[in-house]
Amino acid sequence: MNEPAPTPPPRTVRGLAGLKRLAIDDQNQIIAWVSGPAGAEGAREWVRAKYELEVSLATLWDFLFWWQLRRHLETAARFAAKVRKTLARLPDYQLDDETLSLATQAAFEVRALQTEDWRALCQLRRLRQKERDYRVNERKLALLERKAAQAEEAAALARSTLTPEERERRLKEIFGLP
Amino acid sequence: MHPEEREHLRLSLLRFLDANATAHGLSASLLLAFARNEGRPRLTPDEVAAELGYLADKGLAAPAPKPISPENRAWRITAQGRDFLAERGL
Numbered sequence: 001m002n003e004p005a006p007t008p009p010p011r012t013v014r015g016l017a018g019l020k021r022l023a024i025d026d027q028n029q030i031i032a033w034v035s036g037p038a039g040a041e042g043a044r045e046w047v048r049a050k051y052e053l054e055v056s057l058a059t060l061w062d063f064l065f066w067w068q069l070r071r072h073l074e075t076a077a078r079f080a081a082k083v084r085k086t087l088a089r090l091p092d093y094q095l096d097d098e099t100l101s102l103a104t105q106a107a108f109e110v111r112a113l114q115t116e117d118w119r120a121l122c123q124l125r126r127l128r129q130k131e132r133d134y135r136v137n138e139r140k141l142a143l144l145e146r147k148a149a150q151a152e153e154a155a156a157l158a159r160s161t162l163t164p165e166e167r168e169r170r171l172k173e174i175f176g177l178p
Numbered sequence: 179m180h181p182e183e184r185e186h187l188r189l190s191l192l193r194f195l196d197a198n199a200t201a202h203g204l205s206a207s208l209l210l211a212f213a214r215n216e217g218r219p220r221l222t223p224d225e226v227a228a229e230l231g232y233l234a235d236k237g238l239a240a241p242a243p244k245p246i247s248p249e250n251r252a253w254r255i256t257a258q259g260r261d262f263l264a265e266r267g268l
Contacts, residue, residue, distance in 0.1 A: 015267030062268070069197035077200035105252065108202045113211055 019047075019055070019063045026050075027067060034064050073112060080108035150174050179225060188229050189268070190216060195239055195255035196263055203242025203252025206230060238262050 019030065033043035040060045047055045084104040087095055095103070153174045157167055172178070179187070194212050198204055204212075210226045230253055233239035238259035242252040 017264035017267055059267075066193065066197050069194065070199055073198050073200050073202075073204075077202055080202065105202055105205075108200070109205055109208050112204075112208055 015055075016059050016062045016066065018053075019059065020066060027063075030060070031064065031067055034060055076108050076111040079111040080104045083107035184229065187213060187218070187221070187225070188233060189263075191226070191229055191233060192238060192255060192259055192263055193268065195253060196260060198254070203254045205250050205252045207250055209253065233259070 019027070022030075030043050030047065033046050034040050036042065038045075040057045043060055044055055044057065047053060047060075081104070084100055084107070087093070087100055087103055154171060157170055157174070160167070162170065190213055191209055194209055195204055206223065206226055209230070210221060210223055213226060214221050230239060234241070234253075236258075237256055239253050240256050242254045
């Protein structure tokens, strides 16, 4: 009797790079979750259930930024293609290919800069950066507090009546030394 | 610009270029506008040009053909640039 085919291992998604490589339908589903009432937590649950993988909220926000910028640039490219088509049809001008390309590139750039969704996108990015800065500052503060507590304990130890051996042992305990 | 800010700017530029799947390159002026909107209002064209040059030297970005003008070249990410981001989980 043939052995049953082994169950394939779950697909793994690693960070933002992994999310970017997902099928378009899956990417759209993640965006729908992030943008919907379930929010980023809901999207995280969905990714966890589907891919058996933990994705941080920060990664999901980065993914949302990447996805929105990609769509935004695609919209600009569609607009530029329409401009090119219109210019190519103008009977009085007879524009050559190079001129058309330059005009198309200019139309692409103008459209990429002139939309409200781009501003919203940047705001999202700034919020994300602020959140990141806040976390870094929190970590720095916690570290400083720990160092201050250790210094205080060490100072109290210096004033204590312990023997030198006991003092050394306590100092090692305070600073986590072997 | 501090080295850390410069590093952030390079990553931002690479991420903008990476998000672009169109047939168009992203011009330096467009990248400048994107980077300024991220919270760097005083960023100058020269600073962006310098970092794009750096990314090009490292093989992470490359000028796209058919620029609007030599001063305003359009840029694309390279395969090496994508690998660079992927290695950092970006």
